[in-house]
Amino acid sequence: MIFSFLAWGQASDRYKGEYANFYRGEELYEKAQYGAAREVFSEFTKSFQDVQDPMYVKARYYEGMAALELFNGDAIKLLMEFNNEYPESIYKNTIFFKIGENYYQSKKYKDAKEWLDKTDPKELDTAQLATYHFKLGYANFQLEDYASARNEFYEIKDGKSNYSDPALYYYSHIAYKNKAYQEALDGFLKLQNNSAFQKEVGYYIVQIYYLMGNYKKVAELAPEYTNNDNGIEKNTAEMNLLIGDAYYRVQKYDEAVAYLEDYNKRKETTRDQDYALAYSYLKSKQYDNAVKLFNRVTKENDALTQAAYYHIAQAYIEKEELNYARAAFKSASDVDFDIKIQEDALYNYAVLSYKVDYNPYNESIKAFELYLAKFPNSDKTENIYNYMVNVYSSTKNYEEALKSLDRIPNKNIKLKTAYQIVSFNMGIEKYERGDYTKCIEILKGVNKYDVNPMITAKAKFWSADANYMLKSWSAAINGYRDFLLVPGMNDLQLKENAYYNIAYAYFMQKDWVQAIQAFRTYTQLSNIKDKARLGDAYTRLGDCYFTKDDPDFQKSAMNYENALSYDGIQKDEVLYSLSKVYRLMPAKREAQITTLEKLLKDYPKSNFVIPALFDIASGYKNEGKYTDALINFNKIIQDYPSNILVKDALIEIADIKFKQKNYQESESYFRRVLKEFALDDVTCKRVTKGIVDIYRATRQQDKIVALGKEFPCAEISSDDEEIFFYETANELYVNEKYNEAITEINKYLKNFPDGRFAIQLTSYLADIYYQRDDQEEAVLYYSKIIEKPNSPYTEEALIRSSKILFNNEQYDQALPYYEKLIKLTSNSQVIYNTQLGLMRCYYLLEDYTKAADYASKVLENELLKDKELQEISNYIAGVSYFKSDQLQKSLSYLRWTADKISNERGMEALYLLAEANYLLKDYVNAEKLHNELMNRKPMDAVWMGRSFILQAKVFMAVDDLFQAEQTINIVIEKYPNSDDGIKEEAQSVKEEILQLKETPKDVEDNINRMIDMNDEDNE
Structure with a gap:
């Protein structure tokens, strides 16, 4: 009781003395009534005179601290003045600490650090010490002085204060930034049950396991965190990337796809990320998706691109699309970032080139050679040699194959x-x-x-x-x-060909005896399959027996008769030849007529119809059957008025009329011949002689002299000037004295420009220049003949002129001559040759409609036997129909040409066939035809380049941009020429492909995951 009383008494005295206001202020300060406290302390210090008094000093301290607690603007000034006036004060360290805290609360971390650095932590109590270390650490953290921050957080991270867990979080975060992943992980694991940090540390834990390569742990933990409401944010793109990549790295590709796919859709991805998803697609058997995404990886020239191409190839192999796999292996083998990949890719590329028989640049053999050069000690060497043997045995790039073989x-x-x-x-x-x-x-x-x-x-x-x-x-x-002497040769077709060609070789040398023996040997062979050729052999035997020095008409006729029993030969020609033999066999005269009549009946459109009619008429005439003879001669005149035999038919009719003593009609027919035809000397003499015979028979001798003056060819007057000039020129020409003949012919033509023999001698002059290969002069004189009415020389003039002009590439001038010749001639061979000329001229003059028409006629002509002309005609037909936009008609001719011809025309035809199908929108056939063209050996670079461009367009048409790009790259990288426009066209197509491939993606902003720490969060 005494103690209590004394204490109360002392307390009461505190408020009565000179320190009364101090105590009242202190009481208010301790009750956190800082405003009132500051006023009381201010009154005290103003009224108290002893500035060294401990109470005064403490009042000044309280006044500054109250202002600081109130965040008054002069607080720091008051405290700094206090420290300056009382540098040895016990409150100095506390002031430093409190000013630092004040700046911290205001987020002025640089100032906070400055004042906290002045604070001596040894003078702080336990609670203050934890606050000191955290706030100084956090200020350093915000100022990016992570080393200093780490040291401060370290002091309290393992303690029991409110700042321990935040300090541990930031300590672990700094360790994470410094890549001290185990240290960071240890800290974050301690915080995973702290609700304040749970979401963030979960993310860090997963990421650290990922960065440490513990992908199995990531795969185990990540779904747990994403499925836990207290865990990290669900389904973030970043989280899906970590999970997906972890699954990818532990080879759980099916699980990886969903996570990586989500990230790929929501974020702009790197090539490595695209690669991981593409590889997961591949392992999950989603091959189309794998190819598309791997293709996005191939933008750079590096190891990742090499691996991507290799995996694209694997995907195509799984899809059994070996051509595309081959192209991808090729791309993977072109670089050496990864030697193992390069080796395996090069091997597979070569093997696939062989297996799909698709090596337009002879890649298969080149790849095998390159493989052996790069990897001579490979365990695949023996396999490669076996493949190379097979390639050599099947390739058509023979020159390169031989060079390759010579290198082994x-x-x-x-x-x-x-x-x-x-x-x-x-x-x-x-x-x-x-x-x-x-x-x-x-x-x-x-x-x-x-x-x-x-x-x-x-x-x-x-x-x-x-x-x-x-x-x-x-x-x-x-x-x-x-060849025939080789023992054991069992190729019967070649043996048959050899015997046949031996016979024809003798035939072409006009060695009739040897030809007969050889043809007979051929006809005696057993099992001859080509019956048409057998018939031809019998025909040539007939020719040989008929033509040899001692003709054997009986055997000639027998062989012609044998030939007629075989199809596939020109039976009309054989019948006509047989009739000529019968004409020379007295016992067969009647058979001659019968044979010719059979020709007329069975082959009414034959080129031998007119000669047959003439021979029938002549046969009747020789037998004295004039009525029948006149019927047939008149048939020639009436039905074939332009034919050259009309003149001879008129002469024969005139002769029959003479024999019938119908002299007036006979003279009329002879005169008609002289009037309507430009005659050669022999015919003129024959006709005038016939007229002379008429005049003699009718005793009109006076007319003979007039006839002689009218027709010098009758040689009525020996001193006739024209006859002299003519005979001189003619004799020189016949004796092949051409220089003198030219002079004398020109003299005749000068004096008698319209003479009876002008056309004949003009023909001689043209012939001389033709034989001398003076083509310009030859054409000049032949043209003079052509301008005149038809004569015996017209046809030859047309034939030779058109030939010269065509050979000199004067197609526009040759064309009208061909057109006139086709109307004039009745000779089947000339008709055939003229059709060829018209076809070629129209084609070369780019009149493709008419070129196609005449090509069709040539192909229908029975005389078309020559293999090369068959090829040219089909080629022109196909190309002309194509270029005249008759695409459907062009197909069959282009197909024939492509199948039969292995040279450049065949390749062009196959290319045009592919382009026609492309233009007809038949893309499947267009691609097949491209592949067929690629198998052609040897390959022409131009058509190969065009075909690859066409193939790229086909792929573009069906929206397969990967194959379009791969295909067009072949042209850009491999095409050997740079000046023919093909590479430029290919580059243009590639730019179009690249534009089609560009697909912009939407992306989302990154999330700021930093925690803003202040006192309110932790106190």
Whole structure:
């Protein structure tokens, strides 16, 4: 009781003395009534005089601290003045600390750091010390002084204060930034149950496991966090990326797809991220998606692009689209960022090139060679040699194949066999392209490795056949005979061809005796399949027996008769030839007429109809059957008024009338001949002689003299000037004294420009220049003949002029001559040749409609036997129909040409066939035809380039941009020429493809994940 009383008494005294206001202020300060406290302290300090008094000093301290608590603008000034006036004060450290806290609360971290750095932590109590370390650490953190911040957080992160967990969070965050992932992970794991940090630390934990490469842990934890409401934010793009990539790295590709796919749709992705999703697609058997996304990776020239191409190839293999797989393997093998990938890709590219038989640049063999050069110690070497043998055996790029084989030392039996086969095939290719001299030279290489005697034997045959085509008849015969002497040769067709061609070689040399023996040998062969050729052989036997020095008409007729039993030959010609033989056999005169009548009945459109009619009429005349003879001669005149035999028919009728003593009519017919026809000397003499005979028979001698004056060819007057000039010129021409003949012919033409023999001598003059190959002069004189009425020389003039003009590429001038000739002639061979000329002229003059029309006529002509002309005619028909926009009609001709011809025309035809299908929108056939063109050997660069461009357009038409780009890259990278416009066209197409491939994506902003810490969050 005494103590309590004394204490109360002392307290009461505090408020009565000189320190009363101090105590009242202190009481208010302790009750946090800072405004009132400051006023009381201010009154006290103003009224108290002893500035060194402890109470005064403490009052000044309280006044400043109250102002600081009130955030008064002069608070820091008051406290700084206090420290300056009382530098040894016990409150100095507390003031530093409180000013630092004040700046911290105002987020003035630089000032906060300055004052907290002045604070001596040793003078702070436990609670203040935790606050001090955190706020100084956080200020340093905000000022990006992470090392200092880390040190401060370290002091309290493992304590029990309210600042321990935040300090641990930021400490772990700094460790994360410094890539001290285990240290960061340890800290974040301690905070994962703290609701304030749960969402954020979950994200960090997953990310750290990811960065540490513990993808299995990420795959385990990430779904747990994303499915937990207290965990990290659900389904963020970043989280899906981590989960998807973790699944990808632990090879759980099915699970990876959904997460990576979501990120890919929502964010702008890197090539590595596209690669991961593409690879997951591949492993999840989503091959189309894999190809599209891998294709996005191939924008740079690096190892990632190489791997992407390799996986594109794998996807196409799974889809069994080997051509596309091959292209992708090629791209992967072109770079060496990853040698193992390059090796395997190069091997697979070469093997696929072989398997799909698709090597337009001979990539297969080149790839095998490159592989052996790059990887000589590979365990696949033996396999490659086996493939190379197969390629050599099937390739048509024979020259390169031989070069390749020559580069291989110590060839085994398979490679030697391949060498023999390639040499043989190259020789045959030269043969088919008409380079017969080169064919003979190359076929000699078959003997270098005589592994297969049958191939050697066939080389003998084709070498002989090449000589045959070169008209080296003796060499051809010897070659065929060498072939036939080879034992064991079982190719019956080649043997048959050899016998037949031996016979024809003798025939072409006019060695009738040897030809007869050879043709007979051929006809006695068994099992001849080509019956038309057998019929032709009998026909030539008939020709030989008829033409030889001692003709055997009986055997000639027998062979012609045998020929008629076979189809496929020109039976009208054989019948006509047989009739000529019968005419010379007295016992067969009646058979001659019968044979000719059969020709007229069975072949009414034959070119031999008119000659047959004439021969029938002549036969009746010779037998004295004048009525029948006149009927047939008149038929020629009436039905074929333009034919050259009309003149002869008129003469024969005149002669019959004379024999019938109908002299007036006879003279009328003879006069008609003289009037209507420009006659040669022989015919003129014959006609005038006939008239002379009439005048003699009718005793009109006075008319003979007049006839002689009218027609000097009658030689009535020996001193006739024109006859003199004519006979001189004619004799010189006949005796081949051409220089003098030219002079004398020109003298005649000068004196008698319209003379009876002007056309004949003009023809002689043209012929001389023609034989001298003075083509310009020859055409000049032939044109003079052509301008005159039709004569015996008109047809030859037209034939030769059109030929010269055509050969000189004067197609527009040759064309009218061909057109006139086709109307004039009745000769089947001339008709055929003229059709050819018209076809070619119209084609070369780009009149494709008419060119196509005449090409069709040529193809329908029975005389079209020559293989090369068949090829040209089909080619012109196809191209002309195509260029005249008759696409449907062009298809069959282009198809025939592509199938039959292996040279450039065949490649052009196949290309146009593909383009026609493309224009007709038949894209499937267009692609098939492109692939067929790529298999052509040897390949022409121009058509290959155009075909690849067309193929790219086909892919564009069906919206397959990947294949379109791959295809167009072949042209850009491989096409050998840079000045023909093909590369420019290809680049233009590629730019169009790249524009189509661009697809803009929507992206979302990154989320700021930093926590803003202040006192209110933690106190």
